[in-house]
Amino acid sequence: MTVLPTGLDTASAEYAANRAAMLAKLDELAVEHTRALAGGGEKYVARHRARGKLLARERIELLVDEDTPFLELSPLAAWGSEYAVGASLVTGIGV
Numbered sequence: 444m445t446v447l448p449t450g451l452d453t454a455s456a457e458y459a460a461n462r463a464a465m466l467a468k469l470d471e472l473a474v475e476h477t478r479a480l481a482g483g484g485e486k487y488v489a490r491h492r493a494r495g496k497l498l499a500r501e502r503i504e505l506l507v508d509e510d511t512p513f514l515e516l517s518p519l520a521a522w523g524s525e526y527a528v529g530a531s532l533v534t535g536i537g538v
Contacts, residue, residue, distance in 0.1 A: 472519070475522055475528050479518045480500070482498045499532070503535070507538055508538045511538040512537070512538075513536070514536045515534070515535040516534045516536070517529075517530070517534055
C-alpha cells in the first residue's frame with residue numbers, strides 16, 4: 444500500500460492550538476446535539492407525557508424495524524438562529 448507523505452507537524456504549537464480549538468467546537472456541537480435530543484427540555488417533555496403522547500424519536504423507534512439503524516438527517520437544524528435547536532422536527536431515513 445502506498446503511504447502518502449504529510450507535512451503536518453503534530454508537535455508544533457500551531458497544531459496544538461488548532462486541535463484545542465477543534466475539540467472545543469466539537470464539545471459545543473455535542474452540547475447542542477444533546478439539547479436537540481432532549482425534545483425541548485423537561486418542561487415540554489413533561490407536558491407531552493401528561494397528554495399521553497410519545498416524543499417524536501419514540502414514535503420513530505416504534506415505526507422502524509427493530510434492530511435496524513435510523514439516520515437522523517438534521518438534528519442541529521436552526522442552530523445559531525433564534526429558533527429552537529432541532530427546529531421542532533425530526534427527519535431521517537430508516538427501514
